[in-house]
Each structure stands twice: as structure tokens, then as C-alpha cells.
Amino acid sequence: MSTEKSNRCQWCLKDDLYKAYHDNEWGKPLHDDTKLFEMLILEGAQAGLSWHTILIRRQNYAKAYDQWDYEKIAQYKQEKVDALLQDSGIIRNKLKVNASISNAQAFIRVRKEFGTFDNYIWSFTDGKTIDNKPKTLEDVPATSELSDTISKDLKKRGFKFVGSTICYAYMQAIGIVNDHILDCDFRE
Template identity: 45%
Template sequence: MSSCSWPGRNLTMQQYHDNEWCVPSHDDAYIFEMLTLEGAQSGLSWSIVLAKREGYQKAFQHFNIEYCSKLTDEELETIKEQYNIIKNRTKINAVRSNALAVINIQKEFGSFSTFLWNYVDDHPVINNWVSEGQMPAQSPLSEQISKDLKKRGFKFVGPVIIYSFMQAIGMVDDHLRTCPYHSTNR
């Protein structure tokens, strides 16, 4: 069996691929972390973001949604200056606005997970790609979720970001069919 090639020889990328990518998660803090990291990636490579993941975890108290929702402008500026994260102010401010939007969804649906997983009737979309070139950058479902999240006040949630996010939290399994980590091979 041949694994997905996108992690290359980067150990951090390989570990992410093997242990997290396309693995279903229903943990709101983890889901919020992935939404934040995918948004931070916009315009950058995933390896850069993963290299800064620990900085993000420290800066945002392991993506404690309540904590993130209450951050002041001054605290966000301090985070920008003192932590090893992407220094884009708009992306950093999105952590707070997205946390507030998540809290509103939690009040309405019970959890962010429930809201998101309703889009796939609680079952991941399992694709059977034979080459990485077959994987789309976005899908009609990522377009719909993106539109719905934007209406709810989320930032950095375009359809391409959301497709990657869906992979990150396991709503979509895009491991190659020949990859030992594909759902049917586990």
C-alpha cells in the first residue's frame, strides 16, 4: 500500500497525516483549533502553520473557546508580539470573533460539533481517490458550509479553507484509496 505523498519527509506533517488528518473529531476545542489553524494557513503552507501550532496552543490556552471569546484588543496585540504564531493581525482577531460565533452556535445546537456534523448526517464523506490530483480544493458542501458560517459572523472561512477544515476534523476522508490510513484500510 502506498501512503499519501503530500506530507513528504517532514516528520511533523507525517505525524499529522498519520494521526489526525481525516480522523473524525467531535471535540469542540479541537474543531475550533483546526478552524483557527486552517484560517491561519490562508496564503501559506500547512507545514508553516503546523510548525507554529504549539505557539497557537500556548497563546490561546489550548483553544479554550470561552477564553478566546473574551480576549481584548490589547491581549490580542500582546499575543501577536509574544507568541510564535502567524503575525497577521486580521487572522489573530478572527480567533476572537470566531470564538464568539462558536459560542452562539453552541447555545443554539448544543455544540459546534453537532452543527457541523449535521451537514453529513454524522457520517464522514469517504472518497476513494487513486491520485492526489483527483482531490478537489473545494466542494459544493464546503461552499455551503462556508456561506452558512459567514452568515453567522465567522472570518477566514472561504470554501477552500472549509474543505481543508473538513479534512482536518474528519468530515471528509481524502486519504488515497491505497493509503493505510484510509477509512477502509484501518
């Protein structure tokens, strides 16, 4: 008898890349600032697109954005912006590219205030994961009061592409929210 986990949330069944992301990352608490920054930028890049569209470009993003070195990204000049806008490996949207730079600058300011971005973002839940225990995909919301609150606070701090829907997806991605359906083998 196989011990391989096979029950998954329905949204990830499209391909192996989606399954790997679901199985190994989504909904699992993340506390590394570089990874938290990566996910913030990728979730913002997703605006108006599918997560799969971003996920298949994830390695290209890492290369284009100096392996998510937010200190470097915060210093990007117009020459680098122009190069990013010509990079076919990422989404070439001027607003999103510029937002990644201003978000790196805001990220650094938050780190200075809170010690780490991790301290800041997890303070909204006192370091605890919210487990919504959804029975079906239809039970998973697109936003919540908490995503509204985080969105407002991030915007106040100068972040862009951080509306409530993006914030909720970010909360799922970094494990602040666990929205794995109840019969998913990857619930923790």
C-alpha cells in the first residue's frame, strides 16, 4: 500500500509545479525575510493574472531581481527598470516593476522599525496561524477583515499592489492563514 499523500486542494491539480507549491509551501508558516519579500512581490505581480502565470516565471523573477536582495532592489535606477521591462521571463508591467522597487524601500523601513519584516507581518496574529478549516474551495474567502487591516497598514507604509485580495493571497502563501481544505493531506 502506498503511503504517498494524494488528497489535495482542488486548485493545485493543474500540473506538477502547482502541486509542488501546494504540497511544500502554501499555508506553511514562513519567517525568513527574504522569502517573505519574494512572496510579497510575486503576489503583487499576480494582480489580474493567475498564480500559475507567476509560478512558472518564479525562477526568472529570482534571477531578474537579484535573488530577492531587497537592499539592492531598493536602489534600482532607471537603467535596471528598463532592463526589467525588456525581460521576457517576467511580467513586464511598468506599474508592477516600479512597485517592486518602492516595496523594497518600504520593506526596509518596516525592518528598521520592527527589527524584521517577520516581526511586523506576524504581529497581526500574535505569531499564530489562522486555520479557517474550509470544507470546500467555495468556503475559502478572497478577503477577510484581517486582510483589509493589513492592506490598509501596508499602504500607509508606502507599499503598492497590496489590496485586500492580494494581502489575503499573501497571508495564505506565507502561512498566516491555513486554507487547506479539511480532507487535504497537506494540512498541518
